[in-house]
Amino acid sequence: MKAGHWVIGLCAAPLVRAALDADATSADSLKTAAKSVAYNLMTYYKGNESGMTPGILPGPPPDGDYYWWEGGALWGTMVDYWLYTNDTTYVNLTEGSLVFQAGDDANYMPANWTASLGNDDQGFWGMSAMLAAEAAFQNPPDSDPQYLALAQAVFNTQAARWDTEECNGGLRWQIFVANNGYNYKNSIAQAIFFNIGSRLARYTGNATYADWAEKAFDWTKSVGYIDDSYNVYDGGHTDENCTDINKAQFSYTAAALIQGCGFMYNYTNGSSVWADHLxxxxxxTLDVFFPDGIAVEVACELDSTVQCTADMLSYKGYLHRWLAMTTKMAPFISTTLMPVLETSAKGALTACNTDGTCGFRWTTGSYDGDTGAGQQMNALGAIMSLLITLEDVTDPVTAVKGGTSTGNPDAGSGSSSSSSSSDDIATRKITTGDRAGAGILTALVLVGMSGIFLWMSLGD
Structure with a gap:
């Protein structure tokens, strides 16, 4: 993920408009509301227009508000939209976009983006491909990369980057040595790698994925990015042996870890270790990000101002979606999660107009006029978290139970793109060639007791 220049935005004054009409206890009513929100979300997508690039939202700045990774987030949201509502309006577009951005090597490292690519960026696309496999989403033609193989390719390329030379493990934020942020190991990169590994373990039954997932989680906790109280912090620098921990907290990182723990709990048939972590x-997470029962992005959504980047404006949607799916993997946690998700989703509905245009703040009881693709994904994710119980959404499929996506355990490891019976996971070390490329990325700065939240560009 990327950050902008000195973003200090004032919260828009509340606008007095009627809220989106939806009965939180009626699946049909929620589906109607979701359809309106999804329609407005897709108005931000221009990739099907002449001269535009398929699969991505307009950007990156200054050409548009959005970075490459958020396209991956969009299509994951739309896979879930189909799964929860059975609305096929965007199925072909979603399928085509997930394939188009896979790149020549079918590992979500397309040539146009590799010079500024983070492990978290690549991983977001991998998570969406994994979701498509788990949802038994419409498969691409046989001649195109398949969802399961795409997720495996992302996982394998990242396993090859696991770095024990600095901080005794972990993934770096950035993939290439020339990028600002290469010397930073952040929690979201570890969380996504853990998340994909846990889900591949359950889907394929291959214990190697579970071993890697456990390694990633244990390292993240041992280095202090997850503290003894289970706060999840942003990361630390390799120059300081990852001990200079930036204690900013973001909801999507905690949610990715929670979902991964849910899948590990399911894969291990109810291990007490994973039950405790979960x-x-x-x-x-409920204490930090739902202070009054409604989701708040606490690092940037302050009482008087919203200081969020375009990236951060989308995190609450992933929070809702991933926590909701966790209840399918670990039903025991439903009684804790669902009442909070329901209260929060009702808050999200009040932040939307009757036409399905949604604002950012959910705690004010009204639409705030702060709009964008992230805000629409947030509201859509919240609505879908209500549908997970009302619609009795099926559990994610596996290779032996309902799965239809073709995998390739060697995907991304330099082997043939065809299917293979090998269970090996790539462990190739980073080469000089891997370290080519450059990009201008950013580091997080929390400033002062005033609560002002700043993003400082280090490379321009």
Missing amino acids: TNLVNR
Whole structure:
């Protein structure tokens, strides 16, 4: 993910407009509301227009508000939209976009973006491909990359980057050595790698994925990015042996870890270890990000101002979606999660106009006029978290139970793109060629007791 220049935005004054009409206890009513919100979300997508690039939202700045990774987030949201509503309006577009951005090597490292690519960016696309496999989403033609193989390719390329030379493990934020942020190991990169590994373990039954997932989680906790109270912090620098921990907290990082723990709990048939990690993460996440029962992006959504970048404006949607799916993998946590998600989703509905245009703040009881693709994904994710119980959404499929996506365990490891019976996971070390490229990325700065939240560009 990327950050902008000195973003200090004032919260828009509340606008007095009628809220989106939806009955939170009626699946049909929620589906109607979701359809309106999804329609408005897709108005931000221009990739099907002449001269535009398929699969991505307009950007990156200054050409538009959005970075490459958020396209991956969009299509994951739309896979879930189909899964929860059975609305096929965007199915072909979603399928085509997930394939188009896969790149020549079918590993979500397309040539246009590799010079500024982070492990978290690549991983977001991998998570969406994994979701498509788990949802038994419409498969691409046989001649195109398949969802499961795409997720495996992302996982394998990242396993090859696991770095024990600095901080005794972990993934770097940035993939290429020339990028600002290469010397930073952040929690979201670890969380996404853990998340994909846990889901591949459950889908394929291959214990190697579970071993890697456990390694990633244990390292993240051992280095202090997850503290003893299960706060999840942003990361640290390799120059300081990852001990200079930036204690900013973001909801999507905690949510990615929670969902991964849910999948590990399911894969291990109810391991008490994963039950404990899951319970502790959920309890702390609800305390931090749902202070009054409604989701708040606490690092940038302050009482008097919203200081969020375009990236951060989308995190609450992933929070809702991933926590909701966790209840399918670990039903015991439903009684803790669902009442909070329901209260928060009702808050999200009040932040939307009757036409399905949604604002950012959910705590004010009204539409705030702060709009964008992220805000629409947030509201859509919140609505879908209500549908997970009302519609009795099926559990994610596996290779032996309902799965239709073709995998390739060697995907991304330099082997043939055809299917293989090998269970090996790539462990190739980073080469000089891997370290080519450059990009201007950013670091997070929290400033002062005033609560002002700033993003400082280090490379321009």
